[in-house]
Amino acid sequence: MLTRLLLLSITLTSFIVSAQDLAIVKYKGGGDWYSNPTALPNLIVYCNENINTQMNPKPQTVEVGSIDIFQFPLLHMTGHGNVFFSEEDAENLRNYLLSGGFLHIDDNYGMQPYIEKELKKVFPNKELLELPANHPIFSSAFPFSNGLPKIHEHDGKQPQAFGIFENDRLLLLFTYESDLGDGWEDPEVHNDPEDVREKALKMGANIVKYAFEN
Template identity: 75%
Template sequence: MIKNIKFILLFYTFLCSGTLFVNAQEIAVLKYNGGGDWYANPTALPNLIAFCNTNINTNIEATPANVAVNSTDLFLYPFLHMTGHGNIYFSDEDAQNLRNYLLSGGFLHIDDNYGMEPFLKKELKKVFPDKELIELPSTHPIFNQTYKFPNGLPKIHEHDGKRPQAFGIFHNGRLLLLFTYESDLGDGWESPGVHNDPEEVRIKALQMGANIIEYAFEN
């Protein structure tokens, strides 16, 4: 516990001095407990990173790291990605660490790979008991970065046939957590032979992913 407090204080010092997150362009996959497959879509992020480095002038390490939700290593990465199909569990320590990370300037994108939504909503209440997921309108800046999505989040996979929705958690006006639901961007980022999606569908998914990364790095 003391170690965590010291690290958080150190993190704030770096944040205020402008030496952490300012020029960092790195991504990590969030490892969580509960039995859900946090490691799903292994080709997704490498493909998205390659797309971003080519098209929106990022310089992200080609292979994303894996970082546990209770680790102080969270604070080394300005952008975390979380996905899966099933159960999620945050201990009190997990929830507090993730809350500290997000309130300190970090960004978390959660992409429902199908089936995680009811578990996720329950666990997010541990992280932010006083906040709700708010649906983002199609006019939100995240849909109007390098790539324009006038109708909001694109539909990539059918799932339950519901419309795709993007939800956010805000603090002092800053979007610090994005939850994409009934879209499955991650499947669209995977290599072409994995799901056999049409190329135009994959491009939409990659463009939306690039918008998310661009937005997170700039805000």
């Protein structure tokens, strides 16, 4: 137990002094955590060119239960299907978020019921709350007066952004029925119009800027 606490303390210190960067979360359960392979590299290029970040153009992959997540102020998670967190995974993610980390979960379609269930392991006493359109994450770099933009159509539902808070700090963002990651991918993957891709990238830049500065 003492060894684990010492390791966590060292990791938290490295987290606090780490450079701005992000990583992809690998999780258990059989869901395709690796979907949208060109999305984050494209978002990183966009952010480095437009909001003055200096992120590594090749995002690393980290397992949700690994202490490696503490090296990154921002984690990105996506997929279409099942998600499973062990108790150790949930504890690790909870410690990461409460120590200053930020997690963006982008539902790539079909992820919602699984991730909502697993987040209850992370924060049993917290609920996902819908963010109002005037939340600062929608204007941190580029203004979105109506909140989360619609990027890819699935079921004809309105896009929604949900969050988990600790006091007033947003720890986690769950984007639903928007599919930002599809808009970040290479143009030929989904053949989205350029203005739609631009909206997705701008909203992604907002998330990055907000996570790095809050």
